[in-house]
Amino acid sequence: MSLDIFWFLPTSGDTRYLGKSNSGRAPTMDYLNQIAIATDKLGYDGVLIPTGSGCHDPWAVAASAIQHTQRLKFLVALRTSLGSPTALARATATLDQASQGRLLLNVVPGGDAAELAADGVFLSHDERYEAADEFLTIWKDLLAGKTVDFHGKHHRVEGARSYFPPVQQPHPPLFFGGSSPAAHDLAAEHVDVYLSWGEPPAAVAEKIADVRRRAEALGRTVRFGVRLHVIVRETTEEAWAEADRLISTLDDETIASIQKRYASMDSVGQQRMAALHGGRRDQLEVSPNLWAGVGLVRGGAGTALVGDPQIVAERLKEYADLGIDHFVLSGYPHLEEAYRFAELVFPLLPGKQPVTLIGEAVTGGPFDKSTLVSAAEAHKKVA
Numbered sequence: 001m002s003l004d005i006f007w008f009l010p011t012s013g014d015t016r017y018l019g020k021s022n023s024g025r026a027p028t029m030d031y032l033n034q035i036a037i038a039t040d041k042l043g044y045d046g047v048l049i050p051t052g053s054g055c056h057d058p059w060a061v062a063a064s065a066i067q068h069t070q071r072l073k074f075l076v077a078l079r080t081s082l083g084s085p086t087a088l089a090r091a092t093a094t095l096d097q098a099s100q101g102r103l104l105l106n107v108v109p110g111g112d113a114a115e116l117a118a119d120g121v122f123l124s125h126d127e128r129y130e131a132a133d134e135f136l137t138i139w140k141d142l143l144a145g146k147t148v149d150f151h152g153k154h155h156r157v158e159g160a161r162s163y164f165p166p167v168q169q170p171h172p173p174l175f176f177g178g179s180s181p182a183a184h185d186l187a188a189e190h191v192d193v194y195l196s197w198g199e200p201p202a203a204v205a206e207k208i209a210d211v212r213r214r215a216e217a218l219g220r221t222v223r224f225g226v227r228l229h230v231i232v233r234e235t236t237e238e239a240w241a242e243a244d245r246l247i248s249t250l251d252d253e254t255i256a257s258i259q260k261r262y263a264s265m266d267s268v269g270q271q272r273m274a275a276l277h278g279g280r281r282d283q284l285e286v287s288p289n290l291w292a293g294v295g296l297v298r299g300g301a302g303t304a305l306v307g308d309p310q311i312v313a314e315r316l317k318e319y320a321d322l323g324i325d326h327f328v329l330s331g332y333p334h335l336e337e338a339y340r341f342a343e344l345v346f347p348l349l350p351g352k353q354p355v356t357l358i359g360e361a362v363t364g365g366p367f368d369k370s371t372l373v374s375a376a377e378a379h380k381k382v383a
Contacts, residue, residue, distance in 0.1 A: 002351025008330035019249035046073030188214035225326030
């Protein structure tokens with residue numbers, strides 16, 4: 001079985017430490033394009049482009065990166081609470097054509113009520129999912145070439161049409177993550193790939209079973225993915241040391257303040273992330289090699305797989321055994337860690353090709369290639 005391995009574009013900035021430090025990197029288009037080019041050449045299947053008031057616009061970022069890549073797919077946020085289904089259907093078709101069919105959509109109904117209020121959206125948690133259901137019904141019919149008349153609680157259109165079809169028919173695949181019953185209903189009815197944040201495998205298995213059951217009741221099938229950070233080093237000891245270093249500049253006051261902010265959110269997924277660690281540093285390994293330290297100060301995906309290449313590959317395969325075939329990964333900083341993960345772990349994953357010169361001596365010196373080859377040949381003759 002081949003696995004789809006995605007990376008992440010840090011459109012709010014990048015860092016070596018999850019806290020105050022001098023290592024912060026601005027999310028310039030040049031830097032984001034560097035990561036996109038690297039992941040394209042390394043053999044990643046796609047990149048997730050996040051969304052939020054602290055991020056660059058994901059559609060604009062994708063439009064910039066598309067022209068610098070050849071095969072990479074772009075998982076772009078479809079904010080159902082912040083735009084009209086007709087306008088975003090046109091934008092979808094345009095970007096899918098521009099990318100020659102490399103567009104994927106990540107459905108985002110909400111997340112943070114305070115952030116949505118700043119954007120003029122005052123719907124409750126379940127109302128956001130009602131609106132998303134109406135939005136996707138209209139959006140999908142438009143991209144399928146239908147003329148749409150729709151009168152709903154949150155959306156109303158009359159004689160709506162989308163005149164330019166997307167490359168991918170009937171529409172680019174829909175991804176989505178959410179942990180509430182309303183979210184699972186939306187996934188069952190509309191999406192192609194359900195994404196879970198990196199909870200322990202048993203908890204992810206329960207979510208998969210629930211979404212699958214709801215989808216089967218509607219005569220649909222859904223694929224599954226998981227969103228994780230990765231901290232992989234040549235030895236497990238080095239990997240755990242790197243995990244400790246990543247949060248070494250954090251103080252308890254900062255952690256408590258951020259956790260208080262997350263506790264006020266109505267996102268069930270965020271509540272589940274916070275419950276894994278409870279804001280405490282002394283209980284961060286929540287499952288074998290699954291570390292919740294990222295979630296002390298980062299909203300959304302807050303867990304990382306930590307270990308040597310063999311251990312990380314084994315843990316990924318444990319998720320794959322649950323039925324997961326999409327992995328959306330990231331690491332700090334994202335440019336260097338994209339290379340590190342591909343070099344160390346790709347050779348151990350089904351469907352992925354090694355990206356290093358395995359078994360070949362490389363020094364980078366201008367005259368060393370011929371010298372090393374001659375030495376190797378001489379060694380063979382002696383042997």
